[in-house]
Amino acid sequence: MKFGQKRLGGSLPGGKAAMVWGGVLGIAILAFVWNLITIFRDAGHDAGYQRVVSNLRVVAQRADASARETVAGQKDAFPVLDKARRDFNTDIGVLANGRDDLPSPRDLLADQLTTLASAWAEVDTATTIITEREQSIVVLADASASLAAAIPDVQERSARIVASLSAGGAAARAIVLAERQSFIAERIGRNIERMLRGSSAGDAARQFEDDASKFLAALADLGAMPALSGEARAALREIDALMSPVLGSRQRIADAAPDLEQARTAAETISRVSPKVSGAMSGVSERINAFGGERTLNTASALIFGVLIVVALVMLGVQFSLNARRRLELTAQTNERNQQAILRLLDELAGLADGDLTTTATVTEDFTGAIADAINFTIDQLRAIVSSINNTSRNVSNAAEDTQATALHLAEAAEHQAQEIVGASSAINEMAITIDQVSSNAAESASVADRSVALAKTGSQVVQNTIGGMDTIREQIQETSKRIKRLGESSQEIGDIVSLINDISDQTNILALNAAIQASMAGDAGRGFAVVADEVQRLAERSGAATKQIEALVKTIQSDTREAVLSMEQTTSEVVRGARLAEDAGVALEEIESVSKNLAALIQNISNAARLQASSAGHISNTMNIIQEITSQTSAGTTATAQSIGKLAGITNDLRNSVAGFKLPEEARSSGRSR
Amino acid sequence: MPQELAGAFPLLLQMAARAQSGSEGARSQLRIQPHWTGVGFSLLGQQLVAPMGEVTEILILPPLTRLPRVQPWIRGLANVRGRLMPVVSVTAWLGLPSPPPWRGQRAVVVEAGDMYCGLIIDEVYGLKHFAADAYRGEAPQVHEGLQPLLEGIYGSADGEWVVFRPSRLLADNRFLDAAL
Numbered sequence: 001m002k003f004g005q006k007r008l009g010g011s012l013p014g015g016k017a018a019m020v021w022g023g024v025l026g027i028a029i030l031a032f033v034w035n036l037i038t039i040f041r042d043a044g045h046d047a048g049y050q051r052v053v054s055n056l057r058v059v060a061q062r063a064d065a066s067a068r069e070t071v072a073g074q075k076d077a078f079p080v081l082d083k084a085r086r087d088f089n090t091d092i093g094v095l096a097n098g099r100d101d102l103p104s105p106r107d108l109l110a111d112q113l114t115t116l117a118s119a120w121a122e123v124d125t126a127t128t129i130i131t132e133r134e135q136s137i138v139v140l141a142d143a144s145a146s147l148a149a150a151i152p153d154v155q156e157r158s159a160r161i162v163a164s165l166s167a168g169g170a171a172a173r174a175i176v177l178a179e180r181q182s183f184i185a186e187r188i189g190r191n192i193e194r195m196l197r198g199s200s201a202g203d204a205a206r207q208f209e210d211d212a213s214k215f216l217a218a219l220a221d222l223g224a225m226p227a228l229s230g231e232a233r234a235a236l237r238e239i240d241a242l243m244s245p246v247l248g249s250r251q252r253i254a255d256a257a258p259d260l261e262q263a264r265t266a267a268e269t270i271s272r273v274s275p276k277v278s279g280a281m282s283g284v285s286e287r288i289n290a291f292g293g294e295r296t297l298n299t300a301s302a303l304i305f306g307v308l309i310v311v312a313l314v315m316l317g318v319q320f321s322l323n324a325r326r327r328l329e330l331t332a333q334t335n336e337r338n339q340q341a342i343l344r345l346l347d348e349l350a351g352l353a354d355g356d357l358t359t360t361a362t363v364t365e366d367f368t369g370a371i372a373d374a375i376n377f378t379i380d381q382l383r384a385i386v387s388s389i390n391n392t393s394r395n396v397s398n399a400a401e402d403t404q405a406t407a408l409h410l411a412e413a414a415e416h417q418a419q420e421i422v423g424a425s426s427a428i429n430e431m432a433i434t435i436d437q438v439s440s441n442a443a444e445s446a447s448v449a450d451r452s453v454a455l456a457k458t459g460s461q462v463v464q465n466t467i468g469g470m471d472t473i474r475e476q477i478q479e480t481s482k483r484i485k486r487l488g489e490s491s492q493e494i495g496d497i498v499s500l501i502n503d504i505s506d507q508t509n510i511l512a513l514n515a516a517i518q519a520s521m522a523g524d525a526g527r528g529f530a531v532v533a534d535e536v537q538r539l540a541e542r543s544g545a546a547t548k549q550i551e552a553l554v555k556t557i558q559s560d561t562r563e564a565v566l567s568m569e570q571t572t573s574e575v576v577r578g579a580r581l582a583e584d585a586g587v588a589l590e591e592i593e594s595v596s597k598n599l600a601a602l603i604q605n606i607s608n609a610a611r612l613q614a615s616s617a618g619h620i621s622n623t624m625n626i627i628q629e630i631t632s633q634t635s636a637g638t639t640a641t642a643q644s645i646g647k648l649a650g651i652t653n654d655l656r657n658s659v660a661g662f663k664l665p666e667e668a669r670s671s672g673r674s675r
Numbered sequence: 676m677p678q679e680l681a682g683a684f685p686l687l688l689q690m691a692a693r694a695q696s697g698s699e700g701a702r703s704q705l706r707i708q709p710h711w712t713g714v715g716f717s718l719l720g721q722q723l724v725a726p727m728g729e730v731t732e733i734l735i736l737p738p739l740t741r742l743p744r745v746q747p748w749i750r751g752l753a754n755v756r757g758r759l760m761p762v763v764s765v766t767a768w769l770g771l772p773s774p775p776p777w778r779g780q781r782a783v784v785v786e787a788g789d790m791y792c793g794l795i796i797d798e799v800y801g802l803k804h805f806a807a808d809a810y811r812g813e814a815p816q817v818h819e820g821l822q823p824l825l826e827g828i829y830g831s832a833d834g835e836w837v838v839f840r841p842s843r844l845l846a847d848n849r850f851l852d853a854a855l
Contacts, residue, residue, distance in 0.1 A: 506735065509801060510781070513714065513733045516802055520712070520727045537801055 018319040025312035032305035039302060042295055048102045049288045052091050053281050059088045060120075060281070063127060064274045070130050071260070071267040073141030073196060078134045085127040092120060095284065108294055112287045116280035122273045126266035133263045136256035143246050143253050144192045150242040151189045157235040158182035161222065164232035174225050177218045184215045185243070195257045205257035212250035215243065334367075341366035349375060355661040357383045386662045393656040400649035407642035414635035421631055425624040432617035439610035442603045449600035456593035463586035470579040474572055481568040488561035495554040498547050505543035512537030711810070711829065715803035715836060716783065716796045718765060721817050723796075723839040724803050724829060725783060730841065731791075732784035733799050736762075736776070744855045753782075753793065760784065761853070762793045768850065769820035785841035794841060803836060805829040823847075 063084040069077035095113055098104035106113060130137075162178045188211045194204035223236055246253075345368045351359045357379055361372035515533035519526030713724035714733065732755075739751030739762055748767035753760045762782055766773050774797065782793035811828045815837040827838045844850055 506779075510733045510735060510799070513799070513801060516712075517714070517727060517730055517732065534802070541801060 015323065018316060018323060021312050021316040021319055025309060025316055028305050028308040028312050032302060032309055035302040035305055038295075039298060042291065045102055045105075046288050046291050048099075049095065049105055049291075050285060052094050052102075053285045053288065056088060056091045056095075057278060057281050059084045059091065060123070060274055060277050063088065063123060064270055067127065067130055067267040067270045070134070070137060071264050073137060073144070075138055075141070078131060078138075081127055082131050085124060085131075088120060089124070092117060105288070105291070108291055109284060109287055112280065112284040116277065116284055119273055119277040119280045123270050123277060126269040126273070129266040130263045130270075133259040136252075136259035137263055139249070140192070140196060140253060140256045140260055143249070144189075144196050146246055147189050147192055147243075150246070151185050154185045154239050154242055155182040157239050158185070160235045161232045161239075164229045164235070165225075168229055168232070171225075174222065177222055181215060181218055181222075181239075184211050184218070187211050188215065188247075192253070195253075195260060201257040201261045205254040209250055209254045212247040216247055219243070338367055341368035344368070345372055345375075348372075352379065356663045357386060358663055358665045382662070383664055386659045387664055389659050390656060393652045393659075396652045397649055397656075400645045400652060404642050404645040404649065407638050407645055411635055411638040411642060414631050414638055418628055418631045418635060421624055421628045425621060425628065428617055428621050428624060432614055432621065435610045435614045435617055439607050439614060442607040442610055446600050446603040446607060449596045449603055453593050453596040453600065456589045456596055460586055460589040460593065463582045463589055467579050467582045467586065470575050470582060474575040474579070477568050477572050477575060481565055481572065484561055484564050484568065488558060488565065491554050491557045491561060495551065495558065498550045498554055502544065502547040502551060505540050505547055508540035509537060509544060512540050709807045710804045711807055713803050713805070713829075713836070713838070714783070715800035716781070717798045717800070718796045718839070719769075719771065719818060719821070720797075721815070721821075722800075722834050722836050723825070724805075724836040725785075725839045725841055727802075729785055729787075730783055731786045734782040734784055734793060736780050736782050736795065745853050746855060749853050750795065755784070755793075758791060760791055760793050762795060763850075764795045765821075765844075766795075768844075769818055771818070771820075783841065785845060787842050787845040790845045792845070794844070803829075803831070805831050805836070 063081060066077040066081040066084060070081055092113075094102060095109065096104065096106055096117075098106075158178055158181045161181075162175055165175045165178055188208055191204040191208035191211065195201045195208065219236065219240055223233075223240075341364065344364075345361055348361050349359060352375075360379065361375045363369045363372045363376070512533050516530055516537060519530035519533050522529065712727050714727065714730045715722065715724045717723065734755065737753040737755065737760075739753050741751045742749060742761075746768075748764050750762045750764050750767075753762050764773055779798045781796055781799040783796055783799075784791070784793050809830045811830065812826075813828060814822070815825055815828055815835075817825060817837065824840055824843045825837050826840055829836045829838065
């Protein structure tokens with residue numbers, strides 16, 4: 001592959017030059033940008049410095065003003081002064097060393113900064129002096145203020161005292177003392193003023209001290225005087241109250257004067273130095289303004305970089321155009337070559353469009369070689385795809401056929417199932433009907449069983465009655481039997497008697513016979529006797545016949561009696577048997593009763609169960625309906641499936657037909673290109 | 676009504692006949708005819724009649740004293756009003772088994788010279804009167820042993836009566852040879 005070199009485009013030297021100019025351009029742009037950034041940043045810094053400087057200016061002025069105020073005695077100027085001093089120091093520190101957002105301009109400001117610093121140092125010391133003497137100044141100021149306020153009152157009271165003393169006729173010394181008090185007071189006030197003002201403060205302080213002492217002494221003397229009125233004493237006390245606090249600390253006040261002097265000096269120093277400070281600050285400010293030009297990276301350098309950028313762009317453009325021209329030439333050549341190669345490739349692949357997958361492209365060194373290779377690869381893939389499509393479509397076709405057959409089977413089976421379900425449904429309906437019948441029959445049977453129970457009860461009762469009746473019958477029969485037996489016995493007696501009679505008649509008969517025989521033997525003489533004998537024999541015969549009849553009757557009676565007795569015994573036994581049978585019947589009836597009760601219960605159970613079964617049959621019927629629906633759905637679904645499988649088979653065939661146009665090497669070899 | 680009259684008259688006749696048959700007094704008139712009288716009895720189931728002249732007496736079977744060393748048909752000796760009478764079983768004499776004794780058994784006493792014996796018969800019916808013209812001389816169909824003792828048959832309303840001659844029995848030598 002010869003891609004890499006071509007990718008760079010253009011010939012080697014042109015490219016390199018372009019790269020160089022490109023690099024230059026890049027660097028110039030970066031530098032320019034960096035320059036701009038730096039300029040802006042420095043401008044910002046300069047603005048910051050200027051702000052610091054202006055701040056310094058303000059602070060210096062404030063310091064100056066507040067120094068004067070402090071010396072003048074204003075207490076609240078001290079913190080201001082102190083704060084101003086600190087601020088100035090802070091800002092000078094910023095100018096010297098920089099800040100978080102400002103770099104140190106010391107390098108550029110060096111001289112001006114030293115000037116400023118030195119100028120400020122004086123101010124700083126002066127300020128420090130002032131602030132150190134704050135206490136004294138304050139004391140002094142307070143004393144002055146209070147005295148200023150008190151002295152008029154003192155004077156007034158002194159006048160009163162004088163008046164009182166003079167009115168009271170006190171000693172002249174006292175009066176003079178009292179009068180002098182007011183002068184002293186006034187002088188004290190004046191001295192304090194002087195101290196404050198600072199003009200010959202030392203003298204003033206001394207004088208003050210003396211005066212103060214004198215005043216207090218005089219006050220004490222006056223106080224000790226006896227000829228004071230109450231009013232005067234009151235006034236003295238008032239004066240004392242007014243002046244003592246101040247004069248009590250006269251020492252301190254006096255000592256404060258030099259401090260004040262010093263402070264005043266310092267204030268003056270500050271005032272004097274202030275212009276210098278401000279001049280130095282102006283110098284700093286100007287210097288800062290001049291920063292712009294002093295820096296390395298300034299507008300000029302930016303301009304230079306800009307120019308460099310433009311130059312680089314121009315050169316780059318030139319180089320690109322040169323490269324482009326060279327490339328165009330090369331491209332034309334390669335186009336020509338490629339066209340040829342492409343035409344060759346197209347010739348080779350002409351057959352591919354017709355679906356001849358047996359073609360292969362020749363892989364050459366041309367750029368089409370890769371394409372040819374890719375196309376070969378594609379052809380191989382296509383072959384593989386086509387053959388796999390064929391196989392797959394065949395498989396799918398077979399599988400679709402199988403599935404279709406199965407689906408049809410399934411549909412048939414579902415149909416069959418539907419029929420079976422219909423049958424089962426109807427069977428269940430019949431079953432439900434039968435169960436209803438059973439239920440109604442069971443209800444009837446229950447009622448029948450109840451009736452049979454009742455009947456069994458009545459039957460049992462009847463049986464009991466029968467048994468009772470049979471017992472009665474049996475007793476009666478037994479009685480009758482006894483009577484008949486007695487009858488029999490009587491007839492037996494009759495029989496005996498009759499047999500006796502029979503014997504008698506027999507004997508009579510024999511006798512008569514013998515008599516007749518004897519009479520016959522006697523001949524004629526015995527004829528009358530023979531008649532008699534004959535008659536006797538006849539009588540005997542009659543008697544015999546009668547006895548025979550009686551015998552027969554008696555026999556009959558006896559036999560009848562026996563028969564009767566027998567029959568009665570039979571009857572008795574029959575009755576007993578009957579009674580037993582009745583008992584058995586009674587037992588059986590009881591059994592029937594219990595059985596009937598059981599039966600009634602069972603029938604009730606059957607009825608309940610039949611009802612439950614009927615409802616179950618209803619449920620089953622519903623379920624069967626649902627199953628039938630499902631089956632019909634299944635059937636429809638299966639038919640649909642079969643149809644879709646058929647469609648699938650059709651589609652597969654279409655697929656196979658779609659790739660049928662492709663010739664594969666094996667097919668081509670086997671069929672010998674006989675399409 | 677003529678039919679009723681026709682039905683009524685025979686009825687009256689019947690009633691008259693019945694009355695006549697029921698009457699007993701007319702029997703003696705019937706006996707004016709010549710008749711033969713005999714003692715009717717049964718033996719071996721056969722109705723026999725013995726002539727009046729040969730029968731002396733009819734007896735209820737008396738207590739018998741058994742005789743040793745005599746023929747088995749001699750049942751024993753009986754005391755009849757002080758006279759000894761040998762009692763003979765005709766059936767045994769005929770060689771037939773004797774029927775069991777019963778109350779109606781009688782003994783017919785026959786006398787011939789100084790032969791005085793009783794013959795055990797089954798039953799005596801009494802005097803039998805036959806019309807003389809009711810006699811038939813044919814031989815009856817009876818046991819062969821009995822045959823020589825019988826002579827003739829009399830027919831009557833109540834059956835055929837065979838004439839039995841005890842005298843012939845008494846004349847029999849075998850009968851006379853009673854000793855064993």
